[in-house]
Amino acid sequence: xxxxxxxxxxxxxxxxxxxxxxxxxxxxxxxxxxxxxxxxxxxxxxxxxxxxxxxxxxxxxxxxxxxxxxxxxxxxxxxxxxxxxxxxxxxxxxxxxxxxxxxxxxxxxxxxxxxxxxxxxxxxxxxxxxxxxxxxxxxxxxxxxxxxxxxxxxxxxxxxxxxxxxxxxxxxxxxxxxxxxxxxxxxxxxxxxxxxxxxxxxxxxxxxxxxxxxxxxxxxxxxxxxxxxxxxxxxxxxxxxxxxxxxxxxxxxxxxxxxxxxxxxxxxxxxxxxxxxxxxxxxxxxxxxxxxxxxxxxxxxxxxxxxxxxxxxxxxxxxxxxxxxxxxxxxx
Amino acid sequence: xxxxxxxxxxxxxxxxxxxxxxxxxxxxxxxxxxxxxxxxxxxxxxxxxxxxxxxxxxxxxxxxxxxxxxxxxxxxxxxxxxxxxxxxxxxxxxxxxxxxxxxxxxxxxxxxxxxxxxxxxxxxxxxxxxxxxxxxxxxxxxxxxxxxxxxxxxxxxxxxxxxxxxxxxxxxxxxxxxxxxxxxxxxxxxxxxxxxxxxxxxxxxxxxxxxxxxxxxxxxxxxxxxxxxxxxxxxxxxxxxxxxxxxxxxxxxxxxxxxxxxx
Numbered sequence: 001x002x003x004x005x006x007x008x009x010x011x012x013x014x015x016x017x018x019x020x021x022x023x024x025x026x027x028x029x030x031x032x033x034x035x036x037x038x039x040x041x042x043x044x045x046x047x048x049x050x051x052x053x054x055x056x057x058x059x060x061x062x063x064x065x066x067x068x069x070x071x072x073x074x075x076x077x078x079x080x081x082x083x084x085x086x087x088x089x090x091x092x093x094x095x096x097x098x099x100x101x102x103x104x105x106x107x108x109x110x111x112x113x114x115x116x117x118x119x120x121x122x123x124x125x126x127x128x129x130x131x132x133x134x135x136x137x138x139x140x141x142x143x144x145x146x147x148x149x150x151x152x153x154x155x156x157x158x159x160x161x162x163x164x165x166x167x168x169x170x171x172x173x174x175x176x177x178x179x180x181x182x183x184x185x186x187x188x189x190x191x192x193x194x195x196x197x198x199x200x201x202x203x204x205x206x207x208x209x210x211x212x213x214x215x216x217x218x219x220x221x222x223x224x225x226x227x228x229x230x231x232x233x234x235x236x237x238x239x240x241x242x243x244x245x246x247x248x249x250x251x252x253x254x255x256x257x258x259x260x261x262x263x264x265x266x267x268x269x270x271x272x273x274x275x276x277x278x279x280x281x282x283x284x285x286x287x288x289x290x291x292x293x294x295x296x297x298x299x300x301x302x303x304x305x306x307x308x309x310x311x312x313x314x315x316x317x318x319x320x321x322x323x324x325x326x327x328x329x330x331x332x
Numbered sequence: 333x334x335x336x337x338x339x340x341x342x343x344x345x346x347x348x349x350x351x352x353x354x355x356x357x358x359x360x361x362x363x364x365x366x367x368x369x370x371x372x373x374x375x376x377x378x379x380x381x382x383x384x385x386x387x388x389x390x391x392x393x394x395x396x397x398x399x400x401x402x403x404x405x406x407x408x409x410x411x412x413x414x415x416x417x418x419x420x421x422x423x424x425x426x427x428x429x430x431x432x433x434x435x436x437x438x439x440x441x442x443x444x445x446x447x448x449x450x451x452x453x454x455x456x457x458x459x460x461x462x463x464x465x466x467x468x469x470x471x472x473x474x475x476x477x478x479x480x481x482x483x484x485x486x487x488x489x490x491x492x493x494x495x496x497x498x499x500x501x502x503x504x505x506x507x508x509x510x511x512x513x514x515x516x517x518x519x520x521x522x523x524x525x526x527x528x529x530x531x532x533x534x535x536x537x538x539x540x541x542x543x544x545x546x547x548x549x550x551x552x553x554x555x556x557x558x559x560x561x562x563x564x565x566x567x568x569x570x571x572x573x574x575x576x577x578x579x580x581x582x583x584x585x586x587x588x589x590x591x592x593x594x595x
Contacts, residue, residue: 025530026527026530027527027528027530028527029489029491029501029527030489030527030528031489031503032489032491032501032502032503033503038487038503038505039503039505040505043487043505044486044487046408046409046410046411046486046487046528047408047409047526047527047528047529047530048527048528048529048530049487049528050408052527107491107493107499107500107501
């Protein structure tokens with residue numbers, strides 16, 4: 001089941017790239033009808049139709065994989081919350097298909113196109129999360145039970161609940177900082193918001209509102225003469241915020257939890273993806289929205305989000321109870 | 333608390349995205365100011381019956397350097413490739429051999445307020461042939477029928493993106509297909525493109541009067557049977573923007589007008 005979830009996640013990543021290519025190549029309206037394509041199941045795959053209809057075909061495959069995964073989870077996993085994740089994935093893929101159809105039929109209205117991109121990323125993160133929580137690493141830790149820290153997430157409700165008074169808080173540590181699981185969650189949400197900002201830049205045609213980088217029209221603080229410049233600046237400032245948060249989380253994982261190997265990987269990968277993503281963002285502007293850097297920018301953003309979601313999940317799962325308790329005590 | 337935060341993360345964020353962005357875009361304008369201005373006291377004029385009609389002739393000169401040429405390779409669609417012997421050159425600024433400009437849309441922009449004109453019964457035609465639009469620039473009068481047809485043995489979508497009229501995007505997958513459209517509001521210009529073949533583009537100029545034309549291969553234009561009066565004439569170029577000049581048309585006389593675009 002874990003491998004099948006991994007396959008679905010990989011297919012979803014491929015779908016994100018295919019969807020990115022539709023916008024990057026300007027093929028969003030190459031097929032004017034939906035759900036059929038020119039009234040057919042398989043129109044000639046010429047020009048922009050290759051990208052748009054190809055996206056639909058990959059999406060169909062991911063839809064089928066998602067149905068199969070949800071069914072498998074429903075009958076094969078006794079954790080209710082995992083089964084609900086499967087149901088959520090099916091609901092998301094159906095909603096995503098509807099948004100895709102609406103955006104074509106209504107000639108790519110910006111809110112729908114941005115919503116389509118946003119739901120795509122949330123779906124990718126959800127399917128990846130299913131892969132994580134069905135993985136051998138997760139299940140191995142779950143089996144013995146006591147080594148796992150508190151139950152801070154709904155995902156852990158299959159183990160006996162502690163009372164509210166017994167449960168250590170994950171909000172802040174004794175230095176007044178958010179605990180690592182909380183910090184990672186904040187960073188993951190920030191990455192998601194940044195992706196939504198990026199999608200807004202893309203679907204409002206603001207990609208070259210600032211034709212230069214890192215300055216905008218030669219200025220550090222340009223006049224907000226158009227909404228496009230505003231979106232560009234928000235996305236650039238967002239990149240700074242995300243970079244700071246991801247680096248902060250990665251640094252803390254390395255320093256505070258260096259003994260937990262399965263957290264070090266995602267933290268390192270997140271930093272690498274972050275650096276790559278900033279470079280790709282610059283390249284996207286420098287190449288005047290060339291198809292390859294622009295689409296890779298979208299794909300890397302998706303990978304960064306999923307990496308941060310994986311890290312967040314594992315942190316919530318593996319955060320040492322002893323560490324938290326010790327801090328609580330030392331605070332008293 | 334964290335438990336709740338995680339629970340809502342997957343469920344709410346996409347919904348919030350759609351809902352929050354939902355009010356951001358205004359629907360296409362259905363009834364803009366131009367048509368609203370034409371109200372009850374309008375005088376109907378048939379150009380054919382104007383007793384002392386005059387006209388305007390002129391040319392569009394070009395003083396710029398060599399215009400940019402875009403070489404299109406149509407390998408994305410074997411049919412399109414087979415329709416052309418070699419690479420196809422596209423020019424947003426089309427310079428004639430005599431140094432004048434072709435494909436310039438010239439029309440009477442001002443001077444006919446309060447007058448209406450019969451809608452031509454003859455439709456305008458925009459054809460897709462050899463994976464190109466023919467013509468590249470076309471004019472129609474408000475209310476006049478525009479027939480968009482496909483002469484190619486391949487499929488095209490016709491994606492019109494007006495800002496002053498309802499947009500549309502239709503598929504014409506087979507040769508011989510036709511679609512009819514009319515535009516109720518004046519608009520300079522409506523861009524049309526085919527997303528299957530990204531090099532295909534056309535521009536539709538919609539004018540509330542019948543006095544519009546496109547410069548020929550000599551850079552010349554001519555507007556006939558105008559009522560005498562003072563007019564603002566505008567020339568639109570795909571690559572060079574617009575220019576206006578004032579022209580006075582005397583009874584039974586033809587006025588001269590020359591536009592001069594730089595690079």
